[in-house]
Amino acid sequence: MTVPASDALVLFGATGDLAYRKIFPALQAMVRRGSFEVPVIGVARSGWTLERLRERVRASLREHGDGGDDAAGERLVALLRYVDGDYREADTHKRLRAALGGARRPLHYLAVPPSLFPSVVDGLGESGSAEGARVVVEKPFGRDLASARALNRALHRTFAESAVFRIDHYLGKEAVQNLLYFRFANAFLEPVWNRNYVRSIQITMAEEIGVQGRGRFYEEVGAVRDVVQNHLLQVLAHLAMEPPVGDGSEALRDEKVKVFRGIRPLGAANLVRGQYDGYRAEDGVAPDSQVETYAALQLHLDSWRWAGVPILIRAGKRLGATATEVLVQLEHAPQQVFGEAAAAPSNYFRFRLGPDRVAIAIGASTKQAGAAMAGEPVELYVCNDRGPEMSAYERLIGDALRGDPTLFAREDGVEAAWGIVDPVLSLPLPVHPYRQGSWGPQEADALAAACGGWHRPDKGVSLAHRTVA
Ligand code: NDP
Ligand code: BG6
Numbered sequence: 001m002t003v004p005a006s007d008a009l010v011l012f013g014a015t016g017d018l019a020y021r022k023i024f025p026a027l028q029a030m031v032r033r034g035s036f037e038v039p040v041i042g043v044a045r046s047g048w049t050l051e052r053l054r055e056r057v058r059a060s061l062r063e064h065g066d067g068g069d070d071a072a073g074e075r076l077v078a079l080l081r082y083v084d085g086d087y088r089e090a091d092t093h094k095r096l097r098a099a100l101g102g103a104r105r106p107l108h109y110l111a112v113p114p115s116l117f118p119s120v121v122d123g124l125g126e127s128g129s130a131e132g133a134r135v136v137v138e139k140p141f142g143r144d145l146a147s148a149r150a151l152n153r154a155l156h157r158t159f160a161e162s163a164v165f166r167i168d169h170y171l172g173k174e175a176v177q178n179l180l181y182f183r184f185a186n187a188f189l190e191p192v193w194n195r196n197y198v199r200s201i202q203i204t205m206a207e208e209i210g211v212q213g214r215g216r217f218y219e220e221v222g223a224v225r226d227v228v229q230n231h232l233l234q235v236l237a238h239l240a241m242e243p244p245v246g247d248g249s250e251a252l253r254d255e256k257v258k259v260f261r262g263i264r265p266l267g268a269a270n271l272v273r274g275q276y277d278g279y280r281a282e283d284g285v286a287p288d289s290q291v292e293t294y295a296a297l298q299l300h301l302d303s304w305r306w307a308g309v310p311i312l313i314r315a316g317k318r319l320g321a322t323a324t325e326v327l328v329q330l331e332h333a334p335q336q337v338f339g340e341a342a343a344a345p346s347n348y349f350r351f352r353l354g355p356d357r358v359a360i361a362i363g364a365s366t367k368q369a370g371a372a373m374a375g376e377p378v379e380l381y382v383c384n385d386r387g388p389e390m391s392a393y394e395r396l397i398g399d400a401l402r403g404d405p406t407l408f409a410r411e412d413g414v415e416a417a418w419g420i421v422d423p424v425l426s427l428p429l430p431v432h433p434y435r436q437g438s439w440g441p442q443e444a445d446a447l448a449a450a451c452g453g454w455h456r457p458d459k460g461v462s463l464a465h466r467t468v469a
Contacts (some may be wrong), residue, residue, distance in 0.1 A: 006105050010100070055286070093166070136166075172396040207322050215283045216290065224424070299311040330347040
């Protein structure tokens, strides 16, 4: 069923960091593509003028977009309007209603701290700006299961679930989309994509950067809330879900929710937390902070397909490389036919999700040239992307404007994902220090022992070289 497209974009948080780094450049790209031409009404409380917002947008495009003064950038600038005021005041919403003019189906983008969601949403409802409208909300969506439920209730006071678009930018990434496509567009995968052939699944999100001046924000979250509960569990859902039955956005989202519901809630033994040396000296960070900048988890998915398969996730800042990668390792060949001293390494699928060298590769063994029947590991590249055509934010904002919720987190999905991590969030688990540039605390090694150790995305095919006794 097609729904009417939005006829205005209201940007709460127009003066903020996210708008500057991601949203304006995405809008510029859409204008260039010819897919965006509605008014953009920025709302913030800094006492800015429209002219000041225009300058800010030009600076954003110079720094993060395709240039500040090109034709698409200026067309975007011409679409800007500005309303100054506090979101908690009725007068701000009254003036916003007036600025919307004849717009009947605005998209309200809440690029603001989550604590403000209820005030903004109530203000929209009371001023009449919610009628026919949709709302985009940024992550983090809550800080645990109870607060996520409370936020959902606050949103639903004004908006139906079908009008709520919860952003997780990983879902808009080309490489994450391709994961799903690769799984369900190829028949050869299905016979081996289960507990009978898959030995383990590992997802690594390693970042060389630290908290980049966002220490105050990070102190409220930590790695589990920042990237595991959302981005990495979404990636896991793409790997583990059953094929959606029927078309439409709900079929896909239904299957992902089933994965989350099948994952056992975490216990203390399944999580190792770490903190990089020097984190406590970052701006906005407490000198005795216990917040984790690294998390390693072992998950169990109780489903017919995956029961018993070890699933590992690790994410960390200030690690030895920047790379997000999935490794699905298969069981070994049952017999050493060629009498080699060491068994051939097991086959694997490697999905490089970013930031560069986006790839899907299959690890296999071939015979080395020469007299001996001796093998060597090779990678078969089934996809080696030159770079995304479209940023995640461009894709997701475009979808929200068109009213397509497929790539957005649904209420039940968000709550089920919180349900997995919720039990460990309040436990006083130790936070182990680790060296900047390392691969996290050694205490995490035990979690991966059954899978032959943690995969190092910077080492590419390293697993394939390992001799298996
Ligand atoms: P910032 O603190 O940079 O911006 C907050 C914005 O909200 C500013 O425009 C500020 O306006 C406005 N604001 C805050 N309080 C009020 C108020 N009472 N009335 C009116 N305006 C108000 O935050 P970010 O842009 O970094 O983040 C926004 C959201 O996006 C958050 O939920 C964050 O978690 C999420 N996010 C951010 C990412 C990032 O990289 N920055 C990445 C992923 C998600 P003013 O300047 O006028 O005070
Ligand atoms: C954000 C997190 O959601 O994702 C950041 O808040 C993290 O801490 C970022 O650095 C990583 O995104 P990407 O697209 O660079 O992998």
